[in-house]
Amino acid sequence: MATIRNYLNIKGNDSFKRTPFNIIDVAVLTTLSYANFIDTTYYKELKNDELLDLYVFGKSNIIKILHKKYLTIGNGYKEFLELFFKSSRYKDLKVGYFKDDFSIKDSIQFFALTFLIDDRWVICYRGTDNTLNGFKEDMLMTLYDKVGAQILAKKYAKEVLSKIKGKAILTGHSKGGNLSYYTFFNLSKKDKARIDYVYNFDGPGFKNDTYDYDTYKAKLVKIVPQDDVVGILFDNSSNFEVVTSNNISVASHDLLTRNLDRKKDYLDFNKTSSLTTYSKSLQDTFNPWVQKYSSEEVKDFLDFVFAICKSNKALTLGALVKDFLFSNDKYVSTIKTYDEEKKKKVKGMVREFFKLYLKNLLKNK
Secondary structure, X not given: OOOHHHHHHHHOOOOOOOOOOOHHHHHHHHHHOOOOHHHOHHHHOOOOOOEEEHHHHHOHHHHHHHHHHOOOOOOHHHHHHHHHHHOHHHOOOEEEEEEEEEEOOOOEEXXXXXXXXXXXXXXXXXXXXXXXXXXXXXXXXXXXXXXHHHHHHHHHHHHHHHHOOOOEEEEEEOHHHHHHHHHHHHOOHHHHOOEEEEEEEOOOOOOOOOOOOOOOOOOEEEEEEOOOOOOOOOOOOOOOEEEOEOOOHHHHHOHHHEOEOHHHOOOOXXXXXXXXXXXXXXXXXXXXXXXXXXXXXXXXXXXXXXXXXXXXXXXXXXXXXXXXXXXXHHHHHHHOXXXXXXXXXXXXXXXXXXXHHHHHHHHHO
């Protein structure tokens, strides 16, 4: 089925008068947030608060730099960038207000930028990647009431809103989706009024979530793939739309795999009624299970899980489950490295998780 790359082929030369700005355009800009701008000479020569014409990044030698750090292997992102820069639809797009903050010591990986397109300001937060390590980062981020990236995201939005006129859109994918929601809910009432929409593309929720979704539901748009393993974490609600993808499990986390609706002239995603059995079972399992343990206990569990993944090169949720159920040697060799107290705790958490997951899997069949 058609994806964002097809949209660029089909609608890439349409003016915004002919084809009005829509959710797929937002997804295009959100995907652009993963471009490796900071390693280009244009970024290095950029002055504070300066906006650049995005087309300057469209040279083939620059595209080679931009696509280097995308979340998937292969040429998919390079092809996306090449199609994007050939599209006259985005020829007047400007970009600026870059913010890059990385600290191993403080466990911060934050990147944001702002687009000006067709008189619209779009504040965009970069997310993590779609590997199991990226999946782990998404989970760990949501275990705590507030993390560094969330604090930076709110600060960034406030700074940008103080410099621009009119209203803006907040958007992000994966961790960036979580940041877009966190930022909106923690802005002042005055700043909230300046936000037209908040787009959360497969971002996880919040462990202790007391936000008022009902009051702002007209502004909030959350999209998850049918076989989701990220956006449903800490989100027991149905406050999201489910769409189909050309891929499954962790691989469907990539925005470039999402399907578009041909009946709607490719101006929206191809929606479906429900999550897959595996995704629904993960949602039904992870969220209540994690509430039983402290953040540190869950972190120990995740460290253990991903140690097994690393040793056995598991790339999907299905492979992860099989590792626990059938690759007992990996389980045993990894658990041996723990002291007796931690070993007992992790074993109990493993048993509890998979007991509940299998129960939910049978229930959802």
